Amino acid sequence: MRLERREHRPLALVLVTPLVAVAVALAIAGVLIAIAGAPVIAAYGELLKGAFGSRLATTETLTRAIPLILTGMAAAVAFRAQVWNIGGEGQFYLGAIAAAAMGSEVLGDLPGFVQIPVLMLTGATAGAVLLLIPLWLRLRFFVDEVVTTLLLNFVAILFVSMLIDTVLKDPLGFGWPQSEAIADQAMLPDLVSRSRLHVGLIIAMVLALLVWFVQRRTVFGMQSRAAGLSPSGARFAGIPLGRTLIFVAMISGGFAGLAGAIEVMGVQGYVTTELSPGFGYSGIVVAMLANLNPIGVVFAAIFIATMFVGADGMSRAMSIPAYIADVTVSLSLLSMLVALFFTQYRIRK
Amino acid sequence: MSALMDILASAGLWGAVLRIATPLIFGTLGALLCERSGVLNLGIEGIMTFGAMIGWLAVYNGADLWTGLLVAAVCGGLFGLLHAALTVTLGLSQHVSGLGVTLFASSFSYYVFRLLVPVAGTPPTVEAFEPIALPGLSDLPFVGPAFFTQTPPTYLAILIALVLGYVLFRTPLGLAIRMTGENPHAAEAQGINPMRVRYGAIIAGSALMGVAGAFLTLSAFNSFFPTMVQGRGWICIALVVFSSWRPSRALLGALLFAFFDGFQVRLQTVLDIVPYQVFLMMPYLLSIAALAVMARRARVPQALMQPYRRGER
Incomplete structure (x- = not known):
């Protein structure tokens, strides 16, 4: 028996791969649920009910998917060019605090149609700047950006914690460390009334389409793909490698920062250090499940959001630790890696 | 200024240096061993978390402390086996696979902990390792209480650093590991099986990472709580880069790092106008600075992050 590299992958296989990976992850997580002493099928029933069982549940799940689409795109765009941006979490927080600071300290009473685009741009810029530091260290000093982006996550969160404890602290926050809220007109409008679901969903989906178009149809898309496939080949073909990677990093960090800004503008209105339950890290799983395809990112984000929101319901109904969601999500990343391997190779007798 | 001198002259600081350094020594040696064979192991953060949880859990359920460390080592080795299967047998991206192992190992730790230990206001504790004064040496003025009154795992960490240095540079096994990390094809031509060497190095290295975590819950603290590893794995x-892949320098690097960390903690109480977050950022910024200074100079194992397939270039 030996492995043989496939010449091309049929579309059906590409579409089925993540489904198989998720099924395997759910099966293994099922064993863990059984060990916890709960009926597995009923537990997954509660999970679905928790995620989609009511109007409220469905809108909550979609609300949760919005930052995941954006952080997923941050990872997908970067990974495609072999820029290992694991710093989505830090970029998310920096984007959030930048938007909150701009909204509450600078823009004040300006009308919404001015504030909303300015705040989104501010958040994206902050995220992009944070990723440019590790990229600069890579291009200038040959430092692996995986470690530096990971370390900067801790720095960024401490930085945000410091700001909301001092200069940006809300004087009306009863002493809690939180930033001042942005103005009402700077909040993103609701998509569905009497819910938290906001137009950020549309923005994220449109951006996903845009990225798909850029990657498929533009010179820059081709260049960033080439930079990832073979840096030396790309250089030989006359592609400006450094410049391409800088653009990729700006887009990637920008998406993660935008995710933070949109979470502030769409849901909470202000920043605490509990704004993100690991959106940055989950974004990596989203990107891998989507096989780095921007359209796939939307679906993968909805799946992950389903797991997190549904697991809360399941945990309440069945007394299974809600961490089962994190376990399932990480297992789906691992099984997706294995599944991808088998789509690239086939077994020959 | 005199406040600074007081900090530097206190035996408390120097005693803390070794205590802070111990998990870093175990973890750095583990990661170093993996990388010497050519495989980056980013599972470290999660494996440390799992080691911290499972070692603590074993002791909480009646095992003695050394058994706790052993359980953590075995479980660390099992996660190493998973990483090896993904990166050596399947040859998958070492970056993504390692992150996957970290995400899985840490979320699995929290799940098991939440399942088996009831929620309580204050986390339950165990009797942790007691410091042991080395006879003779601990009576030395200043140096004694600072360096020779530590818990047993700390002495073990230093011993392992010396042993690993010897094995890597003075034995045929070490040569096989280093050769596999530099040029697996050449190693194979010498009759070495690069796959097996990598499996062994990753499993042994991950076992050390498990012990690194268990030190946190069985010696430095006496309870487990989520996110307690706090990026120590990434540090x-x-x-490893800072040490230029040498165990002796890894030992020195960990001590140097722990010195700055112990110093900044004590500096916080003196400079209380500066927000405490600035001090907490220091270890991470220091690591980044160390990388920037050393990365270009370091002699990276040449086959690091390159999957090996027989007969394929």
Whole structure:
């Protein structure tokens, strides 16, 4: 028996791969649920009910998917060019605090149609700047950006914690460390009334389409793909490698920062250090499940959001630790890696 | 200024240096061993978390402390086996696979902990390792209480650093590991099986990472809580680069790092106008600075992150 590299992958296989990976992850997580002493099928029933069982549940799940689409795109765009941006979490927080600071300290009473685009741009810029530091260290000093982006996550969160404890602290926050809220007109409008679901969903989906178009149809898309496939080949073909990677990093960090800004503008209105339950890290799983395809990112984000929101319901109904969601999500990343391997190779007798 | 001198002259600081350094020594040696064979192991953060949880859990359920460390080592080795299967047998991206192992190991730790230990206001504790004064040496003025009154795992960490240095540079096994990390094809031509060497190095290295975590819950503290590893694993990965893949320098690097960390904690109480977050940022910024200074100079194992397939270039 030996492995043989496939010449091309049929579309059906590409579409089925993540489904198989998720099924395997759910099966293994099922064993863990059984060990916890709960009926597995009923537990997954509660999970679905928790995620989609009511109007409220469905809108909550979609609300949760919005930052995941954006952080997923941050990872997908970067990974495609072999820029290992694991710093989505830090970029998310920096984007959030930048938007909150701009909204509450600078823009004040300006009308919404001015504030909303300015705040989104501010958040994206902050995220992009944070990723440019590790990229600069890579291009200038040959430092692996995986470690530096990971370390900067801790720095960024401490930085945000410091700001909301001092200069940006809300004087009306009863002493809690939180930033001042942005103005009402700077909040993103609701998509569905009497819910938290906001137009950020549309923005994220449109951006996903845009990225798909850029990657498929533009010179820059081709260049960033080439930079990832073979840096030396790309250089030989006359592609400006450094410049391409800088653009990729700006887009990637920008998406993660935008995710933070949109979470502030769409849901909470202000920043605490509990704004993100690991959106940055989950974004990596989203990107891998989507096989780095921007359209796939939307679906993968909805799946992950389903797991997190549904697991809360399941945990309440069945007394299974809600961490089962994190376990399932990480297992789906691992099984997706294995599944991808088998789509690239086939077994020959 | 005199406040600074007081900090530097206190035996408390120097005693803390070794205590802070111990998990970093274990973790850095583990990561170093993996990388010497050619495989980056980013599972470290999660494996440390799992080691911290399972070692603590074993002791909480009646095992003695050394058994706790052993359980953590075995479980660390099992996660190493998983990483090896993904990166050596399947040859998958070492970056993504390692992150996957970290995400899985840490979320699995929290799940098991939440399942088996009831929620309580204050986390339950165990009787942790007691410091042991080395006879003779601990009576030395200043140096004694600072360096020779530590818990047993700390002495073990230093011993392992010396042993690993010897094995890597003075034995045929070490040569096989280093050769596999530099040029697996050449190693194979010498009759070495690169796959087996990598499996062994990753499993042994991950076992050390498990012990690194268990030190936190069985010696430095006496309870487990989520996110307690706090990026120490990533710091270890940076320390490997800083050490230029040498165990002796890894030991020095961890001590140097722990010195700055112990110093900044004590500095916080003196400079209380500066927000405490600035001090907490220091270890991470220091790691990044160390990487920037050393990365270009370091002699990276040439086959690091390159999957090996027989007969394929």
